[in-house]
Amino acid sequence: xxxxxxxPRHLVRRRGQEARLRCSPMKGHSHVYWxxxxxxxxxxxxxxxxxxxIIDESGMPKERFxxxxxxxxxxxxxxxxxxxxxxxxxxxxxSSTRSQGxxxxxxxxxxxxxxxxx
Amino acid sequence: xxxxxxxSEALNIQEGKTATLTCNYxxxxxxxxxxxxxxxxxxxxxxxxxxENEKEKRKERLKxxxxxxxxxxxxxxxxxxxxxxxxxxxxxxxxxSGGYNKLIFGAGTRLAVHP
Numbered sequence: 001x002x003x004x005x006x007x008p009r010h011l012v013r014r015r016g017q018e019a020r021l022r023c024s025p026m027k028g029h030s031h032v033y034w035x036x037x038x039x040x041x042x043x044x045x046x047x048x049x050x051x052x053x054i055i056d057e058s059g060m061p062k063e064r065f066x067x068x069x070x071x072x073x074x075x076x077x078x079x080x081x082x083x084x085x086x087x088x089x090x091x092x093x094x095s096s097t098r099s100q101g102x103x104x105x106x107x108x109x110x111x112x113x114x115x116x117x118x
Numbered sequence: 119x120x121x122x123x124x125x126s127e128a129l130n131i132q133e134g135k136t137a138t139l140t141c142n143y144x145x146x147x148x149x150x151x152x153x154x155x156x157x158x159x160x161x162x163x164x165x166x167x168x169x170e171n172e173k174e175k176r177k178e179r180l181k182x183x184x185x186x187x188x189x190x191x192x193x194x195x196x197x198x199x200x201x202x203x204x205x206x207x208x209x210x211x212x213x214x215s216g217g218y219n220k221l222i223f224g225a226g227t228r229l230a231v232h233p
Contacts, residue, residue, distance in 0.1 A: 004161070033220075042122070042207065042223035043162070056220060091161050107221065109154075109161030 002027070004094050004110035005074075012116045013082045021077040021113045025094030032075045033093045033107060034067060043091060049075060082117045089114050120145040124208060124224035131231055137195040139227045141208035144189060146222070148210035151184055151191050156205045156226065165206075166193075198231045205229070 005024040013019050025032050030051050035043040046059040049069035060067065064082075069075040079086055093107040122143045131137050141151070150169045154162035168175040168184040168191065175182045181194040195202050205226040212222060 035221075035223075040126075040225065042225040043209075043221075045220055045222065048220060093161075106164045106167075109163070111159075111161050 004029075004092060004108050006090075006092050006110035006113050008113060009111060010114050010116070012118060014118050015083055016081050019079040019082050019086070019115055019117075021079075021090050021092075021115070023075040023077070023092030023094075023110060025075070025092075026096075026108055029094035029096050029108070031095045032069050033095075034075075034077050035091045035093065037089045037091060037112075039088075046077075079115075082115070084117050087115055087117045120212070120222075122146070122208065122210060122222055122224045124206075124227045126225060126227070128228040128230055131198055131229070133199060133231055133233050135198055137198045137202065137229055137231070139193040139206050139229065141191040141193070141224055142189060143210060146189070146210060146212050147186075148212060150211065151182075152209045152221070153180075153182055153191075153193050154207040154209060154223075156207055162207055162223075195229075198229075200231045200233055203229055203231050 004026055007022050011019055032049045034046040036046055037043045047067045048056040051069055052071050064080045066078045089112045091109050091112045093109045095107050124141050150167055152167045153165045155165055156162045166175055166177055166180055166182045168182045170186050179196045183192045205228045207223050207226040209221040209223045
């Protein structure tokens with residue numbers, strides 16, 4: 001029973017290039033969350049998606065960042081024209097149900113993709 | 119402004135002692151609070167969840183308390199072991215976030231348990 005998978009684990013890009021980060025949620029999970037973690041900082045929520053829908057992208061920078069979760073295939077976090085400040089660890093998490101009142105669903109995290117922008 | 123704060127200094131303790139980590143928050147009214155463990159180079163792993171109407175929650179050697187008046191949660195590891203060495207994160211879902219697990223994380227406290 002595979003957990004959340006992310007690839008690549010490490011990604012190096014030069015300024016101005018595009019970065020594509022992939023996340024395959026746990027089997028049966030239809031809710032995906034992306035977080036960013038800078039060194040010595042907590043994880044920051046970026047976006048929440050369900051299949052084919054972006055539910056909340058309030059944590060995403062307005063420009064250069066986009067996310068999708070197609071009907072088939074992994075969720076993709078795309079960063080265009082990367083800058084040095086985009087260097088961070090990007091984590092994906094998935095859950096099976098939406099929390100409703102006290103019926104909370106645990107989030108399962110992937111191992112992360114470490115993006116380095118040269 | 120809204121904040122969730124954990125002690126940024128590493129906590130060093132001797133094996134067998136109880137480790138106590140603190141999470142304070144301001145200007146949030148969370149319905150529940152969670153604790154995660156994160157090892158270097160890995161994603162966080164869920165440990166415990168405590169709801170606003172619960173004062174205390176236990177799981178094996180772990181205990182979490184939640185004081186909504188003080189706006190504080192304490193995380194205890196009893197009979198600590200070197201394998202407990204990791205960074206521990208607290209996280210909460212702010213009310214009004216839509217009820218879909220949009221978590222706000224503290225920066226974490228690094229725990230080092232020495233033999």
